[in-house]
Every structure is written in structure tokens, then in C-alpha cells.
Amino acid sequence: LADYQALGFAVYYGGKHTHKATHNGLISLADGSYLELLAPVDPDEIDGTIALLAAGEGFAGYALLSQDLAADGARLQAAGIPFVGPSDGHRDRYDGARVVWQAINLEGTRSPFLIADVTDHLLRVPADGDKINHANGAVGVSGVTVAVHDLAAAATRYTKILGVAPAQRSQSPEEESVTFTLDSQTITLAQPLVHGTALAAHLATFGEVPYLLQLQTDREDGMGMLDLKMAHGARLALMGSESHG
Incomplete structure (x- = not known):
């Protein structure tokens, strides 16, 4: 937590998860x-419940907030997207309050998974001034870039998951x-075309997980x-307000 505080974020302890690992x-x-x-x-007792740490530190996945998990599950099923859930989850906050949610996990990946609040969203993600005022000016998520092996297949799959088609396509050498x-x-899917790039190395090491997270700031010039x-x-970029949109 101290390192992220040094990067200018207001970080607070959330609590322990259901399985206590x-x-x-x-x-x-x-x-x-x-985030x-x-x-x-207990770092000395890493087991299969947190195998996501096996490749090293970095992004493990990302969540999409669902307003109606049952409807989203029905839509995914109709689109032929295999998933597990909805499953129940909870953690006990530092102040003793229990945070409860439900989640749908897409088969074989954490990028993305769907989450819906059972208890109030603000109990899980507080919006108190001391928690959302960051020294580096971060105010929200602008976009995430996910590394993929097969862009065409991933784009088709994401179109089914999100219910929208890609708005933009681009290519470089x-x-x-x-x-x-x-x-x-925005959600960007990126496939490396050559070996030896940071994107290619990330994909080889971690698989199809987020490669870059862009955070919007309240400053004209980002960091x-x-x-x-x-x-x-975790590759994090702080974007200036002039670059938004």
C-alpha cells in the first residue's frame, strides 16, 4: 500500500475475503x-486459491459492474458465452462491516468478470472525500487495454460480452x-504482431489480461x-483532462 501512496493515491485497507487467503x-x-x-x-501459504500470483505481480483481471446480473447472465447464455455463476462473495471491512456481492466469471478468464452489489455500492467502494481525493489528481478510469493472442476471435467474443461492436480499429507495424x-x-484489445515488444512479453508472461490502465485526472497535463x-x-498512465475523449 505504501508504494501506491507514494505514487499519489489515497489507499485504504479493504479487508479479508471470504476464503481468508x-x-x-x-x-x-x-x-x-x-483499483x-x-x-x-500469509505470503508463506500461497496455494491454488491465489494461483494468479504465479506469473508475478501485475494485473490479474478487471471487473464490469452489472446493474442486473440475472439479465446479463441470460444475455451471455444466449450469445453462447460459457460462464460460472452468479456466485456469492463477501469480505469483512476494516471496520467490521460485511460487504456482499455476486459475480459471474467467464470460463477460463478473469478479463473481464461481472460483479453486482448486494449491499450498497458505497459500502464496497466508499466515496468519502479522504478516499477519492488523490494527490496525483486521478478521478476515474478512462480506458483499459487488454493483450490478446487472436484479435479477430477476441473482438467477436467481446462483441457478444459487451453487446456492442468495436468503434475503432487501428494497426501499426x-x-x-x-x-x-x-x-x-474504452476497452481496447491489442494483439502484438512482432516479438520483442513490451506487449508481446506481457502476453507471453501473463496471458490475456489487462496490459495498460489509463486513469483520467483533473489536471490539464497528466503525469x-x-x-x-x-x-x-501494473502499467498505469495518468491522462490530462485535455486528452479526455
């Missing part, structure tokens, strides 16, 4: 989104990508890329 720290953002910092409760627009946020080591392997 992991606990988290949270970074709440003014747009209602959040979860996940770690084993090193990679090709498609971008989906969801309200004010750009944050220190990768301080961010424990």
Missing part, C-alpha cells in the same frame, strides 16, 4: 470505479487493435506513465 487494499475513484490491490494474507466504447470509457516497479508490475 487474500486481503485487499482499495483505491476509490470519483467516477465510482476502483483493488490484492495480496495473500508492432500491433493491431480494436476499441470498444462504453459511455465515457504519463507511472513507475512500473512502484506500481508492482
Whole structure:
């Protein structure tokens, strides 16, 4: 948590998860989104419940907030997307309050999974001033880039998951990508075309998980890329307000 505080985030302890093997720290953002910092409760007892740490520190996946998990599950089933759930989850906060949610996990991946609040959203993601006011100016999520092996297949799958088609396609000598627009946020799928790039190395090491998270700030000029080591392997970019949209 101290490293993320040094990067300018207001970080607070979230609590222990249901299975008691992991606990988290949270970074709440003014747009209602959040970053979860996940770690084993006992680093000497890492087992299959947190096998996601096997490849090293970095992004493990990301969540999409659902307003109607049953309807989203029915839509995914109709689209032929295999999933598990809805399943129940909870954690006990630092103040003793129990946070409860339900989740749908897509088969074979954590990118993305769907989550819906059972208890109040603000209980899980507080919006108190001391928790959403960040020294680095971060106010929300602008976009996420996910590394993929097969762009065409991934784009087809995401179109079914999100219910919208890609709004933009681009290609460079090193990679090709498609971008989906969801309200004010974007999801970009990027496939490396050559070996030896950071994107290719990330995909080879971690698989199809987020490669880059762009955070919007309330400043005209963003801070750009944050220190990768301080961010424990998570590529984070702080975007200035002039770059929004």
C-alpha cells in the first residue's frame, strides 16, 4: 500500500475475503470505479486459491459492474458465452462491516468478470472525500487495454460480452487493435504482431489480461506513465483532462 501512496493515491485497507487467503487494499475513484490491490494474507501459504500470483505481480483481471446480473447472465447464455455463476462473495471491512456481492466469471478468464452489489455500492467502494481525493489528481478510469493472442476471435467474443461492436480499429507495424466504447470509457484489445515488444512479453508472461490502465485526472497535463516497479508490475498512465475523449 505504501508504494501506491507514494505514487499519489489515497489507499485504504479493504479487508479479508471470504476464503481468508487474500486481503485487499482499495483505491476509490470519483467516477465510482476502483483499483483493488490484492495480496495473500500469509505470503508463506500461497496455494491454488491465489494461483494468479504465479506469473508475478501485475494485473490479474478487471471487473464490469452489472446493474442486473440475472439479465446479463441470460444475455451471455444466449450469445453462447460459457460462464460460472452468479456466485456469492463477501469480505469483512476494516471496520467490521460485511460487504456482499455476486459475480459471474467467464470460463477460463478473469478479463473481464461481472460483479453486482448486494449491499450498497458505497459500502464496497466508499466515496468519502479522504478516499477519492488523490494527490496525483486521478478521478476515474478512462480506458483499459487488454493483450490478446487472436484479435479477430477476441473482438467477436467481446462483441457478444459487451453487446456492442468495436468503434475503432487501428494497426501499426508492432500491433493491431480494436476499441470498444462504453459511455465515457474504452476497452481496447491489442494483439502484438512482432516479438520483442513490451506487449508481446506481457502476453507471453501473463496471458490475456489487462496490459495498460489509463486513469483520467483533473489536471490539464497528466503525469504519463507511472513507475512500473512502484506500481508492482501494473502499467498505469495518468491522462490530462485535455486528452479526455
